[in-house]
Amino acid sequence: MSRSRTYKFLLQPTSRQLAAFECLLKLQRELYNAALEERRGSWKWNRRSVSYVDQTKELAQLRSVRPDILAFGVTVCRGTLMRLHRSFDGFFRRCQAGETPGFPRFKGPGSFVSLQWNDAKGWALDEAARRLRLYGIGHVKVYLHRPIKGTPKTITIRREGKRYWVSVQCVDVPAEPLPTTGKSIGIDLGVDFLVATSDGQLIQGSRFGKRGQAGLEKAQRDLATKVPGSKRRQRAKDRVATHHRKIANQRRDFAHQVSRSLVNDHDLIVYEDLKIKNMTRRSRPRPDKQGGYEPNGAKAKTGLNRSIHDAGWGQFTAMTIYKAESAGREVIAVDPRNTSRTCPECGHVSAGNRHGAVFRCQLCGREAHADVNAAENILQAGRARQLTAA
Ligand SMILES: [Zn+2]
Incomplete structure (x- = not known):
C-alpha cells in the first residue's frame, strides 16, 4: 500500500520573492474569478456547463492576450482551475443531496490566499540546499524543520497573515514499524478536545487554549468597535485572524503530541x-416549568464552536490513524452509540447510569468517570471487532 503524507514548512522569501508571491496571488485570483464568470455565464445563457478540461484548454489562448498570467507556469493556473472545479463539484453534490448551497462565489483580495501545483512541474524541492525552486519566482528559502520521507508529488502554498507556508504532499512514504507493547487503549473524544482513555487518563486540550481564547475574545470585542472600511478596522481584523491561527496551531501541536x-x-x-457520533450527540431540549425551554447548551454545540470542535476531532483522529499506520499499529473505529450509558462490568445499558460527569451503574453499582467509562466501552467494542475479524 502506498502511504501518503503532508509536510508543512515555513517559507522565508526575500522581499523581491514576497512581491512575486503577492503578484501571483493577485493574478490567480483574477483567473479564478474569470473562470467562475465563464461558468456562470455559460450556465445562465446557454444552460451549458463548462468543465475543468474545457477551461484548461483555454489557458493556451491566454499566451497572446494575458502572458502575465502564464508567467509563473501553467501548473499553478491549472491548480486554480481545479480549485474552482472542486468547489462546483461540491455545489452540485449538495444540490443533488437536496440541500440549497450558495453558488460558488467570487474571491476578494482577502479570501484568495492559496496556490496549488497539482503535478511535479513548475517547482522542485532541494532538501540539501533548503530551497524551493518555483518557476517565475526563484529559489525560495524553506525552513525544513524535519526531514521529508517519500516522494514529493504536489505542493500548496498558503499565505497566513504575513507568512507564507508550503505544504508538500508526499507519496510512497516508507513505514517505520515500532516494537509491540502488548497494550491496547480506547479513547473517548469530548467537547473542547477532552480526551479520556480507557486506562483512566483525562487529557484536557483546552487548558492552554484558555489564555488564547481570552485574547481572541478581546480582539473580537475590539473589532466590533471599529468603523467599517477603516484602517483601524483592518488592523483589528488582522489581530483576530492572528489569534485564531495561534489557537489552531496550539491545537495542532497538542494533537500531534497526544496522538x-x-x-x-x-x-x-x-x-x-x-460521523455517527455527530448524529448521536445532539442536545435534547429541556422543558422548564413555564412551558418554555431551559438553556441546554445547544447553542454552544452548534455553529462555529461546533465546527471547530469537529475539526479538532477530525484532525486528531486523522493524525492518530496515519501515525498508527506508519508504525504498524492497529486502529479500529467503532459505533459510539450507547458507549456512555453501558456498564462495562455487567453490561447493563441505561440512560440512568449516567449522572453528568459520573457513571454509576444502576445494577451493579460500579462507579467511574463518565468519559473514562465510555472509553472502556469503546475499547471493548474494538476488541470484539478484532475477534470477529480474526
Ligand atoms: Zn454494572
Whole structure:
C-alpha cells in the first residue's frame, strides 16, 4: 500500500520573492474569478456547463492576450482551475443531496490566499540546499524543520497573515514499524478536545487554549468597535485572524503530541466513528416549568464552536490513524452509540447510569468517570471487532 503524507514548512522569501508571491496571488485570483464568470455565464445563457478540461484548454489562448498570467507556469493556473472545479463539484453534490448551497462565489483580495501545483512541474524541492525552486519566482528559502520521507508529488502554498507556508504532499512514504507493547487503549473524544482513555487518563486540550481564547475574545470585542472600511478596522481584523491561527496551531501541536504518545505506547487504538457520533450527540431540549425551554447548551454545540470542535476531532483522529499506520499499529473505529450509558462490568445499558460527569451503574453499582467509562466501552467494542475479524 502506498502511504501518503503532508509536510508543512515555513517559507522565508526575500522581499523581491514576497512581491512575486503577492503578484501571483493577485493574478490567480483574477483567473479564478474569470473562470467562475465563464461558468456562470455559460450556465445562465446557454444552460451549458463548462468543465475543468474545457477551461484548461483555454489557458493556451491566454499566451497572446494575458502572458502575465502564464508567467509563473501553467501548473499553478491549472491548480486554480481545479480549485474552482472542486468547489462546483461540491455545489452540485449538495444540490443533488437536496440541500440549497450558495453558488460558488467570487474571491476578494482577502479570501484568495492559496496556490496549488497539482503535478511535479513548475517547482522542485532541494532538501540539501533548503530551497524551493518555483518557476517565475526563484529559489525560495524553506525552513525544513524535519526531514521529508517519500516522494514529493504536489505542493500548496498558503499565505497566513504575513507568512507564507508550503505544504508538500508526499507519496510512497516508507513505514517505520515500532516494537509491540502488548497494550491496547480506547479513547473517548469530548467537547473542547477532552480526551479520556480507557486506562483512566483525562487529557484536557483546552487548558492552554484558555489564555488564547481570552485574547481572541478581546480582539473580537475590539473589532466590533471599529468603523467599517477603516484602517483601524483592518488592523483589528488582522489581530483576530492572528489569534485564531495561534489557537489552531496550539491545537495542532497538542494533537500531534497526544496522538504520538498513544501510537508509541499501544498496539491497538480504538476510537469512535465521528460521523455517527455527530448524529448521536445532539442536545435534547429541556422543558422548564413555564412551558418554555431551559438553556441546554445547544447553542454552544452548534455553529462555529461546533465546527471547530469537529475539526479538532477530525484532525486528531486523522493524525492518530496515519501515525498508527506508519508504525504498524492497529486502529479500529467503532459505533459510539450507547458507549456512555453501558456498564462495562455487567453490561447493563441505561440512560440512568449516567449522572453528568459520573457513571454509576444502576445494577451493579460500579462507579467511574463518565468519559473514562465510555472509553472502556469503546475499547471493548474494538476488541470484539478484532475477534470477529480474526
Ligand atoms: Zn454494572
